[in-house]
Amino acid sequence: MPELLPPAPPRRHLLSVRDLTRDDIERLLKTARSLSGSLEGQVKKLPTLRGSTVVNLFYEASTRTLASFELAAKRLSADTMSIRSSGSSAEKGESLKDTAQTLAAYDPDVIVVRHPSAGAPQLVARWTGANVINAGDGKHQHPTQALLDLYALEEALGRLEGLHVAIVGDVLHSRVARSLVQALGLVGAHSTLIGPPTLIPRGIEALGCEVSSDIADAAAADVVYVLRMQQERMAAGEAFVPSLREYTALYGITPERVRPGQVVMHPGPMNRGVEIDPRVADSEAALVTDQVRAGLVVRMAVLYDLSTVARVSAPVAMEVA
Amino acid sequence: MLFCRNGGSDSLTLEGRVVAPAQGIDECLRITVTDGVISALESAIANPLVIAPAFVDPHVHLRTPGREDEETLRSGTEAAAAGGYCAILAMPNTEPVVDSASVLGSLVARSRSEAVVPTGFMAAISKRQEGEELSELAELAAAGAAAFTDDGRPVVSAGLMRRALQYSALAGRPLALHCEEPTLSRGGHAHEGEVSAELGLGPYPSTAESLMVERDLALAAAEDRPLHLMHLSARESVAALRRARADGVAATAETTPHHLCLTDEAVRSLDPNLKMNPPLRGHEDRRALRDALRDGTIGAVATDHAPHARHEKDVPFEEAPFGVIGLETAFASLYTQLVIPGELPLETLLERMSTGPARALRVPEPRIEVGARANLVVLDLEARWQVAEAGFRSLSANSWLLGQMLRGRVLRTVADGREVFSA
Numbered sequence A: 001m002p003e004l005l006p007p008a009p010p011r012r013h014l015l016s017v018r019d020l021t022r023d024d025i026e027r028l029l030k031t032a033r034s035l036s037g038s039l040e041g042q043v044k045k046l047p048t049l050r051g052s053t054v055v056n057l058f059y060e061a062s063t064r065t066l067a068s069f070e071l072a073a074k075r076l077s078a079d080t081m082s083i084r085s086s087g088s089s090a091e092k093g094e095s096l097k098d099t100a101q102t103l104a105a106y107d108p109d110v111i112v113v114r115h116p117s118a119g120a121p122q123l124v125a126r127w128t129g130a131n132v133i134n135a136g137d138g139k140h141q142h143p144t145q146a147l148l149d150l151y152a153l154e155e156a157l158g159r160l161e162g163l164h165v166a167i168v169g170d171v172l173h174s175r176v177a178r179s180l181v182q183a184l185g186l187v188g189a190h191s192t193l194i195g196p197p198t199l200i201p202r203g204i205e206a207l208g209c210e211v212s213s214d215i216a217d218a219a220a221a222d223v224v225y226v227l228r229m230q231q232e233r234m235a236a237g238e239a240f241v242p243s244l245r246e247y248t249a250l251y252g253i254t255p256e257r258v259r260p261g262q263v264v265m266h267p268g269p270m271n272r273g274v275e276i277d278p279r280v281a282d283s284e285a286a287l288v289t290d291q292v293r294a295g296l297v298v299r300m301a302v303l304y305d306l307s308t309v310a311r312v313s314a315p316v317a318m319e320v321a
Numbered sequence B: 001m002l003f004c005r006n007g008g009s010d011s012l013t014l015e016g017r018v019v020a021p022a023q024g025i026d027e028c029l030r031i032t033v034t035d036g037v038i039s040a041l042e043s044a045i046a047n048p049l050v051i052a053p054a055f056v057d058p059h060v061h062l063r064t065p066g067r068e069d070e071e072t073l074r075s076g077t078e079a080a081a082a083g084g085y086c087a088i089l090a091m092p093n094t095e096p097v098v099d100s101a102s103v104l105g106s107l108v109a110r111s112r113s114e115a116v117v118p119t120g121f122m123a124a125i126s127k128r129q130e131g132e133e134l135s136e137l138a139e140l141a142a143a144g145a146a147a148f149t150d151d152g153r154p155v156v157s158a159g160l161m162r163r164a165l166q167y168s169a170l171a172g173r174p175l176a177l178h179c180e181e182p183t184l185s186r187g188g189h190a191h192e193g194e195v196s197a198e199l200g201l202g203p204y205p206s207t208a209e210s211l212m213v214e215r216d217l218a219l220a221a222a223e224d225r226p227l228h229l230m231h232l233s234a235r236e237s238v239a240a241l242r243r244a245r246a247d248g249v250a251a252t253a254e255t256t257p258h259h260l261c262l263t264d265e266a267v268r269s270l271d272p273n274l275k276m277n278p279p280l281r282g283h284e285d286r287r288a289l290r291d292a293l294r295d296g297t298i299g300a301v302a303t304d305h306a307p308h309a310r311h312e313k314d315v316p317f318e319e320a321p322f323g324v325i326g327l328e329t330a331f332a333s334l335y336t337q338l339v340i341p342g343e344l345p346l347e348t349l350l351e352r353m354s355t356g357p358a359r360a361l362r363v364p365e366p367r368i369e370v371g372a373r374a375n376l377v378v379l380d381l382e383a384r385w386q387v388a389e390a391g392f393r394s395l396s397a398n399s400w401l402l403g404q405m406l407r408g409r410v411l412r413t414v415a416d417g418r419e420v421f422s423a
Helices: A022-039 A064-075 A096-104 A120-127 A143-157 A175-186 A215-220 A244-251 A288-309 B073-082 B101-114 B137-142 B158-171 B194-199 B207-223 B235-246 B257-261 B264-269 B283-295 B330-339 B346-352 B355-361
Strands: A053-058 A079-084 A110-115 A131-137 A164-168 A190-194 A210-212 A223-226 A263-265 B012-020 B025-034 B037-043 B050-053 B055-060 B085-090 B119-123 B227-229 B251-255 B376-386 B405-415 B418-422
Touching (some): A022 A288, A053 A096, A064 A079, A110 A288, A131 A143, A164 A175, A263 A288, B050 B346, B055 B355, B073 B405, B207 B227, B257 B330, B283 B346
Parallel strands (some): A110 A131, A223 A263
Antiparallel strands (some): B025 B037, B405 B418
């Protein structure tokens, strides 16, 4: 007789901001705050996910997202490994499906996926038994970026409700913009997308945001969120604006375009001198390093939230929301 | 110009409600078929089964030669038989492209041993479908080409398109056009609109189709030549077609079950079986297609049956190839989603799946009358069935309907006097 196994715990994923409620977001931000508090003590490591395995599966270049997921898993005492497409079997032509199923054979609790195509994390969720976190899929979603942006904003401004965020730049190619607009809407803030008409996708206002092509409209906002101008989008035949020079003249965030009292955010990596003037990037108004710091605690909170709900006994090592 | 395996004819009798709109029949009849020919039509008692002229599909990818792992002449025509078809037209975008009498000849020869259902082969308008030089249209027509198309690709050059319209007079067979302006569709994976904006999928705007439709209709008007527009998806294309037909242009058109049933909302699932070219469009587009099908502006339903290997569709949406299969589900999907809700009369659907496409592509028209070759489909409108991979005769399973419950089922198909399918 084979031994009867307990029923598999329900799986939870973070694939899209669309899957979240306002309560989910508030719980995650609260968890992140309490984790931040515990990290300020002597011990930087919590035993919460001891014995869990977190796999980072990255098909695109990344510095801060990969580093912060790795560190977040380690701070929670999980075993972690990172697979990048370069140097892995993906270079030999292995499909996402086969790679995912190969990794699933090691029975990871969480797989964090970054992929150049929309929907890849959904496929990993379908083909494996792990909880899946979307760390950026194509131009679609980057939900942990949106959460860390909310966290950094709330830390800096003390509230989210009622905030007005101007998101400036290449919205067309930006998963950050899509996730952020949805997340801001959920917490009672609102957003205006500002950029050249060629870089604003037709129909995007259905997400519940305003659209403008006039940088002057950023002045009314509490926050100027600057998107990276993806230089690869300027290839021959793919030029969405006539030149970076003209783009910078029309939309570059210079000190003159930042109103006193406004804060400036950027998801990185920055193209200094293109979408953001170095004087702004290095100013008091810039929250860029706060965003990076927020990335660690927010990703810890997400890992904690996904992994613990399914557990039999709740962790006791920390104050939980 | 239709070819199928050699062999005899069947004798059989069928009873049911015979619905043959082109022959003005809607009554319960017993049909006697003797040696493949309808020999008698007699009154019969009421019967819940419907018998109609069998279906004609003007747009099928049989993937042969080159991708026999996805479909073969045998599997594709068996799928057609199971879908109620008595004739299908195969697209020439194979490996190699059907652009010479020798490639066409080998297909014709193979169809004589493998094709279960009479099959016509379209040949390419341009050599290798590169849009540079005309194929030898007259020689291809003499070798049996059913029609000409570069389907899968547009004829980008207006100059070549004009020449094809002029020269097709020599070939005597229709031109069927895949309308796509590639500089507008490049990088496109989904209809440009709220759904593609939210999902971050490369936009494929309606104008990528309608601009080319307008160009080709203008050329057809100027050259006074007929043309057939394939797989229309956008309301702007329908409007252009309507205007051109009113102006006397001899233009016909087809649309597909998936464009008639779905909108781009379905793409939110990011299921690669909802990725097709042209893409699923908005509610207003679907409304325009349904109106045009009802009033006859669009006279034909075409499946655009496009088999793809499982491993090629088992990838993220943006990496997946365009296309879905449709032969075995076309009638049931349209009956379930258009006829039952009252969007389209049954007779109209039957006409648009049979007489309509036959007339548009000028292939023999299935008729229910004494003396005609028997091309009949028997339908059980009450049947409920679930679409499942295991049920497909097609070698591929990239259906947008997997797992769905449908109403209406093909019970028997008689093609060119032979029973080719019996459930």
